[in-house]
Amino acid sequence: MIIMLSDLLTNILKYMQNIKLLTILSDIGMNENEAKVYLAALSLGPTTILKIARSTEIKRSTVYSVIESLKLKGLIKIEIRGLKSLFVAENPERLEIMLENRKYEFKNNLPEFLALYNLKSTESTIKYYEGIESLKNIYMETLREINPHEEYLVIANQDQWYHLDPKFAQEYIERRAKLRITTKLLFQDSFVAQEHKKFERNYNELVKILPIGTSLQIDTIILPRKIIITQTIAPISVIVIENQSVVQLQKTLFDLVWNSLDK
Numbered sequence: 001m002i003i004m005l006s007d008l009l010t011n012i013l014k015y016m017q018n019i020k021l022l023t024i025l026s027d028i029g030m031n032e033n034e035a036k037v038y039l040a041a042l043s044l045g046p047t048t049i050l051k052i053a054r055s056t057e058i059k060r061s062t063v064y065s066v067i068e069s070l071k072l073k074g075l076i077k078i079e080i081r082g083l084k085s086l087f088v089a090e091n092p093e094r095l096e097i098m099l100e101n102r103k104y105e106f107k108n109n110l111p112e113f114l115a116l117y118n119l120k121s122t123e124s125t126i127k128y129y130e131g132i133e134s135l136k137n138i139y140m141e142t143l144r145e146i147n148p149h150e151e152y153l154v155i156a157n158q159d160q161w162y163h164l165d166p167k168f169a170q171e172y173i174e175r176r177a178k179l180r181i182t183t184k185l186l187f188q189d190s191f192v193a194q195e196h197k198k199f200e201r202n203y204n205e206l207v208k209i210l211p212i213g214t215s216l217q218i219d220t221i222i223l224p225r226k227i228i229i230t231q232t233i234a235p236i237s238v239i240v241i242e243n244q245s246v247v248q249l250q251k252t253l254f255d256l257v258w259n260s261l262d263k
Contacts, residue, residue, distance in 0.1 A: 028099045033058055037066045038075055041089035046079055048086060073098065111249055124243040132236050136168055138228060143172075146223060148180040153254050155210075156219035159190035160232045177203040184208075186257060188216045208261045222250045 025035035033056075040055040041047060049067070053060045067087060070076040075094055079086045129138065146152060162169045176183065183205040187193035189212050197207040210216075221228040227250055229239040241247075 025095075028095060029102055033062060033066045034070055034073075037063060038070055038089055041076055041087055042092065046081070046086040046088045048084070052087065114245070124246075125241075127240045129238040129240070130235060132164060135230060135236055135238050136165070138238050138240065139172055142221065142223060142228070143175055143179065145225070146179065146181055150181055150224045151222075151251075152176070152181050152183045153186075153222040153251065154184070154220070155186045155216070155222075155254065155257075157188040157190070157216040157232060158185075158196055159188070159192040160217075161219055161230070162192050164232060164236070173203055177205070179204075182206075184254075184258060186210055186254070186261075188214050208258060210257075210261070220250065222247065222254055 021039055022032075022035045025038060026032065030038065036056040036058060037052055040052050044051055044055060049060055049063050052058075052067075053063045056063070058066070067076055071078075075090050075098075077088050077090060079088050129135070142152070181204075183203075185196075185200075185205055185207045187196065187207060187209055189209050193207075193209055197209065200207040217231065217233055219230040219232055221230075225242060225244075225247065227241040227246055229241070231237045
């Protein structure tokens with residue numbers, strides 16, 4: 001009887017330990033099946049899909065896909081022994097690296113979270129529009145709203161934007177050129193962008209070309225009091241954000257890219 005109670009207590013403690021470890025694995029970014037499979041592989045040592053499935057009570061077909069996911073995360077590797085493929089859990093120290101990466105990623109993106117948080121201000125608005133006509137109206141409004149000597153900053157796929165409506169695009173560029181503003185344009189590399197750069201002085205602009213390989217499907221205009229984000233592929237849509245924290249963040253990021261590029 002004493003032996004049976006001892007075994008029961010051992011099993012209970014083992015179960016509680018597993019629950020704690022599964023919770024920790026979940027907290028650092030694994031889903032339930034990933035956590036179970038990794039913990040099983042860690043306990044079993046070099047093992048087979050069948051043994052992992054039996055240990056975790058997860059279907060073999062599901063275990064295969066979970067293994068692939070863990071391989072991509074660098075947490076499980078395959079060892080070939082004779083004609084058998086055995087699955088081996090990587091050293092748990094990899095989990096610490098994984099956690100540090102998640103921490104770094106969050107810290108790196110914290111300014112954007114804070115910018116969104118500041119949208120709660122009563123002075124902030126987000127407006128959404130669809131269609132090419134809405135896009136044209138919003139763009140023309142920018143020319144009426146911006147004041148002399150203020151900055152007009154753009155990050156864009158000029159080729160894609162220009163071909164939405166070449167006649168409108170050219171008229172818009174020529175109207176903007178007549179304003180006494182500072183226009184800086186960061187363009188994805190293309191024939192249209194390179195041709196546009198040749199005439200930057202004619203349009204009172206400063207143009208820089210982004211590194212080859214940069215691919216943009218979203219254009220951004222940064223104005224002193226708002227951000228205009230345009231999706232230039234179907235369905236055409238525009239988001240207008242009015243929030244000074246967001247404007248300042250985007251301007252800072254623009255300046256970082258601008259200053260990192262040659263003329």
